[in-house]
Amino acid sequence: MCTQFNYKCYYEKHSRKRSKIVEQSAEHDLKTDFFVHHEPSTEDRPSIEDVAKMRSMEANSGIAFTRLLGQRLDPSSGPKLFTFGWNLGAGLNRTPTTSHAPISDLLGQDQMYAMARLYFENVHPLYGFLDQEWVMEQLNIRWAQPDLCKAPDHFFANIAAVGSQFSDGSIQPIIPSIVDSAKRALESTSLMLPPILTDVQSWVLRALYLRSTDHPHAVHMCSCIALHLVEALGLHQEANSSALHPAVGSDQLHDAEIRRRTFWIARMMNTWVSFEYGRTRVALRGITAELPTPRKGDYTTDYINLYSLSCCLDPERDNSKWEEFLRQLENYEARHDGIELSKANLGMCGYRRLRLANPNLSSDTINRIIKIGLNGLEAARRMAEKGMPWWHVANVPFQVVCVFLAMDVRDSLMHIATAIRVLEDVVERFQTIAMKEALKTARFLVRLSKKRKDEDSEVLGLSLKKVLDAAADGDPQPENLQPKPAAVVDGKGSNGFAIPSLGHPSTAGSISSEDWSLDVMNDTDFDWNFFLTADMPAFNGFAPDGTM
Secondary structure, X not given: OOOOOOOOOOOOOOOOOOOHHHHHHHHHHHHHHHHOOOOOOHHHOOOHHHXXXXXXXXXXXXXXXXXXXXXXXXXXXXXXXXXXXXXXXXOOOOOOOOOOOOHHHHOOHHHHHHHHHHHHHHOOOOOOOOOHHHHHHHHHHHHHOHHHOOOOHHHHHHHHHHHHOOOOOOOHHHHHHHXXXXXXXXXXXXXXXXXXXXXXXXXHHHHHHHHHHOOHHHHHHHHHHHHHHHHHHXXXXXXXXXXXXXXXXXXXXXXXXXXXXXXXXXXXXXXXXXXXXXXXXXXXXXXXXXXXXXXXXXXXXXXXXXXXXXXXXXXOOOOXXXXXXXXXXXXXOOOOXXXXXXXXXXXXXXXXXXXXXXXXXXXXXXHHHHHHHHXXXXXXXXXXXXXXXXXXXXXXXXXXXHHXXXXXXXHHXXXXXXXXXXXXXXXXXXXXXXXXXXXXXHHHHHHXXXXXXXXXXXXXXXXXXXXXXXXXXXXXXXXXXXXOOOOOEOOXXXXXXXXXXXXXXXXXXXXXXXHHHHHHHHOOOOOHHHHHHOOOHHHOOOOOOOOO
């Protein structure tokens, strides 16, 4: 792992006294190791299938791709493995607190109501796994008659945390206390006691908040916990479909639709975070939960349909139809900018997987990926202008820069400036340290690419230096560049093959490289396709032993 991610790994040597017994034992081990060569057992060695799955996991990961791109451009100075552009980084500088107070001590009812309203206006249309009417009812009960409230405090705290991302920042100073209080409450209840539905929903809410503000490791762990609790509660199965997961009691006051939505959103979060972070997702067995029912003004089912397209990215699946995946992704109509961003992120992920399977992409595939990326950039710009701190507002522009640089074709490079401008707009709007680092790294990768192309151009220029020097001396056709006259007998060269006229008359022995480069290149009647694909006579007569 240290070699793969270019870490400097070493063991510090400390001088210490050793007893005679230890020295004798070490000497004996040294003699034994001299004659016996230890090798890992067959069971410990990764199989070819395991290696392929690991490579697929790395290809899924945009974080690892940034590092690999930097190594390819310049192995000595590429960026270290870090989460550039993972999110806006709004919460990376917060200081953990030790408070574990009731939600009513941290927020007033009006403040909690305002945060819940922001959550349901901005997040709920895409992640509609809460019963809005029930939540608002329990919110009022929590401040009026706390003993009768059926929703735990960590549930309200996580709603407030997610909703605060869309606020004017007035309650940001107390958000760390709210988040840490909810975390402690969650860990002391749902991880130690049998969970209830609001526990699962609270972990999903926490994953949403961390996806917007914190490190991918924290998001991945949080999403995994949510899936494990889903399994413990049996949300992945329809009611009464398993004796191991009986139906939720009537005291939960939640219908089957909310259970299904909670499961599918939790699964989608875990899968996509695992893809992006290059980690293993939680795979549940015996899934019988039906898909949610579409609702007016709700995009949750759209999101889940997009998720269903992305399942082929799972490294556990043997899938080589990446071009078909990209074709379906391009045709998928995103009705919300948040979904358009996720679509673009999946497109970049699809490119990384396709690039692993087939480095030589067709022009249609390249144009398809570029189109998906450009649509994502436009969605990121619109959301940044509105001040919507969706995590892919940061992630998509950065990944588009990386992928377009990796494509290394003119059609992609001409849009690098657009992606950089969008990144600059996001930095200007949100002004976070994480986004400034992402922009700095994107510019650094562009400079590395430009430096490499400048060096390649200089190498090519050296091949023309002799011609240019000769031309500067007034000799447009130096003698040392003139080909030797070819002996011609009855229209044939010394090798016995006919000399082509190349569409223009030529005198025997007068053909030169300058004639070829000027006349043939400018001759529109010359059939280049035939010339480049026609069989050469010299390669058609092989003897049985392979000689000509």
